[in-house]
Amino acid sequence: MTAPQTLFAKLWAAHEIMLREDGTSLLWVDRHLVHEGSHHAFAKLGDRGMKVAAPDLTFGVVDHYAPTRAGEVAADIRRMIDTLGQNARSQGIRLFDLRDPGQGIVHVIGPEQGLTLPGLLINCGDSHTSTHGAFGALAFGVGATEVAHILATQTIWQKRPNTMRITINGVLGAAVSAKDLALHWIAKLGADGARGHAIEYAGTAVEALSMEGRLTLCNLSIEGGARLGLVAPDQVTFDYIKGRNFAPTAAAWDAAVNDWAALKSDEGAVFDCEVTINAAEIAPTVTWGTSPEDALPITAHVPDPANLPATKQEQARAALEYMGLTAGLPLEAVNVDQVFIGSCTNGRIEDLRLAAKVLAGRKSRVPGLVSPGSALVKKQAEDEGLAQIFTDAGLEWAGAGCSMCVGMNGDLVGSGKRCASSTNRNFKGRQGRGARTHLMSPAMVAAAAVTGHLADVRPLLEGRT
Amino acid sequence: MSGWTKIDGRAVALRQSNVDTDQLIPARFMSAPRSEGYGSFLLHDARQEDAAHVLNRFASADVLITRRNFGSGSSREAAVYALVDFGIKAVFAPSFGDIFQSNAVNNGLLPARLSEDQIETLIDAIGEGDADASVDLIDGSAMIGGHALSFDLDPVWQQKLVNGWDDIDLTSQHNEKITKFRAARFAAHPWALPAT
Numbered sequence: 039m040t041a042p043q044t045l046f047a048k049l050w051a052a053h054e055i056m057l058r059e060d061g062t063s064l065l066w067v068d069r070h071l072v073h074e075g076s077h078h079a080f081a082k083l084g085d086r087g088m089k090v091a092a093p094d095l096t097f098g099v100v101d102h103y104a105p106t107r108a109g110e111v112a113a114d115i116r117r118m119i120d121t122l123g124q125n126a127r128s129q130g131i132r133l134f135d136l137r138d139p140g141q142g143i144v145h146v147i148g149p150e151q152g153l154t155l156p157g158l159l160i161n162c163g164d165s166h167t168s169t170h171g172a173f174g175a176l177a178f179g180v181g182a183t184e185v186a187h188i189l190a191t192q193t194i195w196q197k198r199p200n201t202m203r204i205t206i207n208g209v210l211g212a213a214v215s216a217k218d219l220a221l222h223w224i225a226k227l228g229a230d231g232a233r234g235h236a237i238e239y240a241g242t243a244v245e246a247l248s249m250e251g252r253l254t255l256c257n258l259s260i261e262g263g264a265r266l267g268l269v270a271p272d273q274v275t276f277d278y279i280k281g282r283n284f285a286p287t288a289a290a291w292d293a294a295v296n297d298w299a300a301l302k303s304d305e306g307a308v309f310d311c312e313v314t315i316n317a318a319e320i321a322p323t324v325t326w327g328t329s330p331e332d333a334l335p336i337t338a339h340v341p342d343p344a345n346l347p348a349t350k351q352e353q354a355r356a357a358l359e360y361m362g363l364t365a366g367l368p369l370e371a372v373n374v375d376q377v378f379i380g381s382c383t384n385g386r387i388e389d390l391r392l393a394a395k396v397l398a399g400r401k402s403r404v405p406g407l408v409s410p411g412s413a414l415v416k417k418q419a420e421d422e423g424l425a426q427i428f429t430d431a432g433l434e435w436a437g438a439g440c441s442m443c444v445g446m447n448g449d450l451v452g453s454g455k456r457c458a459s460s461t462n463r464n465f466k467g468r469q470g471r472g473a474r475t476h477l478m479s480p481a482m483v484a485a486a487a488v489t490g491h492l493a494d495v496r497p498l499l500e501g502r503t
Numbered sequence: 504m505s506g507w508t509k510i511d512g513r514a515v516a517l518r519q520s521n522v523d524t525d526q527l528i529p530a531r532f533m534s535a536p537r538s539e540g541y542g543s544f545l546l547h548d549a550r551q552e553d554a555a556h557v558l559n560r561f562a563s564a565d566v567l568i569t570r571r572n573f574g575s576g577s578s579r580e581a582a583v584y585a586l587v588d589f590g591i592k593a594v595f596a597p598s599f600g601d602i603f604q605s606n607a608v609n610n611g612l613l614p615a616r617l618s619e620d621q622i623e624t625l626i627d628a629i630g631e632g633d634a635d636a637s638v639d640l641i642d643g644s645a646m647i648g649g650h651a652l653s654f655d656l657d658p659v660w661q662q663k664l665v666n667g668w669d670d671i672d673l674t675s676q677h678n679e680k681i682t683k684f685r686a687a688r689f690a691a692h693p694w695a696l697p698a699t
């Protein structure tokens with residue numbers, strides 16, 4: 039009998055073409071997703087006069103620079119989008135461009151189109167590629183040199199990461215979501231707490247998550263420093279995939295489900311590191327600083343740097359200064375200037391439904407932008423009446439793309455402005471120069487909108503089903 | 504890319520932890536072609552807001568000493584281009600962002616790990632000034648501000664930095680294996696091919 043294996047080990051073995059003497063593996067890439075930011079990599083390929091090795095496995099999407107509001111598009115943004123179009127055309131790559139009904143954020147449309155499947159190895163020149171691990175796929179972000187390598191060879195050299203299992207047992211409280219769960223573990227372990235590890239999320243609280251929730255959880259793996267995140271596929275996964283555009287059909291579907299059923303860690307499989315979390319302990323969570331690890335329950339106070347471990351004090355002082363916060367202030371007393379709902383973390387239909395549940399029949403006290411994760415999410419939200427709820431509340435309903443998560447398309451938070459945001463990074467300047475970002479779930483963003491300050495969403499949901 | 508084995512230059516201390524890629528190069532600069540040079544984008548906002556920023560005072564620094572989780576965040580290789588084009592050849596920190604590290608090595612930039620204590624010693628020694636620094640890739644040693652150290656570096660990455668290897672050439676030698684692998688994978692698992 040062979041030793042019990044982790045899910046990660048099974049996926050790795052299925053993609054290993056060869057193992058070099060120095061311990062580096064050459065891995066086969068099943069899907070390669072490219073976006074406007076891949077221009078450096080295409081340029082590298084062009085310099086060598088090379089063609090894309092597997093255009094049938096390469097898919098392009100306009101997302102980072104996608105305009106989400108009507109009006110003039112700046113010349114440099116236009117150029118980024120056009121460059122991707124030219125590269126895709128000349129290399130024979132299927133492109134989801136701005137006019138495509140399937141357009142959207144790369145990590146939203148991969149799953150939505152059925153391009154993301156259990157058991158695949160998926161690469162993209164974007165750190166949040168970890169998102170796709172929610173399907174039990176080996177998915178990780180790479181830099182431009184590696185993107186060029188994948189374009190040229192459809193393979194990637196990797197050192198095998200260590201494994202970590204984060205087991206979350208119990209039941210998440212009312213209005214506590216995958217976002218809160220992720221911010222909770224990152225605060226606990228640190229923004230480099232899972233550095234170099236492949237995380238498998240397990241436990242009853244994870245099994246109970248929808249596909250959207252699992253995607254949010256895996257998306258944020260990178261914010262805890264992990265190489266990738268994984269959830270073992272199950273019936274929830276299969277139900278989500280069935281019937282999607284690029285998903286297998288007929289006999290191939292049956293074979294797929296048969297193969298996918300084996301994609302789980304064997305009983306007794308050993309991980310390099312084990313972390314256990316009790317779901318019941320997690321409250322709606324917000325960030326106060328400039329790293330995702332600076333997260334606390336909404337019921338807490340802005341921390342006093344003097345009470346933090348010595349190595350964190352300097353960073354915390356700088357963070358409070360940047361964020362314009364004073365130690366000891368209740369988090370609920372922090373007023374916000376605007377809100378943003380969207381991104382590859384929380385721009386899916388379920389996210390919009392949760393935010394709309396809070397906003398229905400209420401007005402936002404501050405301006406805000408809602409950008410669905412894809413054109414399909416946009417259409418569905420409009421059909422379900424969610425878009426109407428957002429606009430009735432006074433929020434702006436925009437087109438699909440990365441939008442205010444990173445501001446590359448010009449959707450920026452002003453300098454010194456404070457934004458309650460459903461995104462994944464509260465880094466200095468992330469949403470615009472001098473912008474102050476507080477990360478939280480979409481429901482919590484909606485709560486901040488209707489109260490005008492960071493707020494506990496739980497009382498706002500009482501009596502709403 | 505050509506490899507290297509030794510640096511003799513000047514080190515400065517960047518006293519922050521979690522210097523993420525959005526700080527290293529703000530997103531708005533990333534549409535520029537590389538040929539224009541990325542050096543002026545490095546830590547752009549921090550340097551513009553603070554005339555006395557260490558990299559404004561020591562524009563010829565070669566070696567950066569910094570705190571934990573340097574280069575965390577996005578996969579943007581532009582963060583490494585900014586460092587390299589500025590003239591930085593090695594960064595010493597207790598830990599690095601995972602993707603940043605590979606990007607660094609792919610561009611000849613050394614991401615060298617030291618313990619938190621070693622880093623704090625160096626930061627104290629260098630203070631607000633700069634200091635002599637020499638780095639030897641072959642034996643993984645450095646002399647910075649009068650402190651002799653040995654640093655932690657994956658041997659694969661050490662070889663890559665020394666040789667300046669280009670992975671595409673290396674991989675092309677295995678083309679036959681790759682072609683066979685593809686055929687076998689999709690024959691055994693036809694579902695793994697995108698439908699339609």
Ligand code: SF4
Nearest residue numbers: 166381382440443444
């Ligand atoms: S939504 Fe934000 S985090 Fe996600 S891919 Fe776009 S820019 Fe990156």
